[in-house]
Amino acid sequence: MDDATYVRRRRWSPQEKRAVVTESVTSGNxxxxxxxxxxxxxxxxxxxxxxxxxxxxxxxxxxxxxxxxGPSSPAPxx
Numbered sequence: 001m002d003d004a005t006y007v008r009r010r011r012w013s014p015q016e017k018r019a020v021v022t023e024s025v026t027s028g029n030x031x032x033x034x035x036x037x038x039x040x041x042x043x044x045x046x047x048x049x050x051x052x053x054x055x056x057x058x059x060x061x062x063x064x065x066x067x068x069x070g071p072s073s074p075a076p077x078x
Contacts, residue, residue: 010038017047024048 012020024033024044034041 018051020044021048021051 024030030041030044034044
């Protein structure tokens with residue numbers, strides 16, 4: 001392979017990967033989405049698997065905060 005035919009690999013940011021995967025899911029056509037972005041369909045499937053396997057981070061859980069009722073008396077030992 002000479003320098004004239006060498007194609008440098010593109011680096012995709014996590015946001016770009018997520019956008020391509022979302023596009024493929026909403027359109028329902030992975031192959032057409034892959035062609036539009038100049039990548040192999042298998043790459044989109046790999047990204048999809050990794051995104052689905054990754055736990056959601058940065059999420060907050062709703063909690064109820066109650067006032068402290070004070071110390072409770074210990075249960076009697078028998």
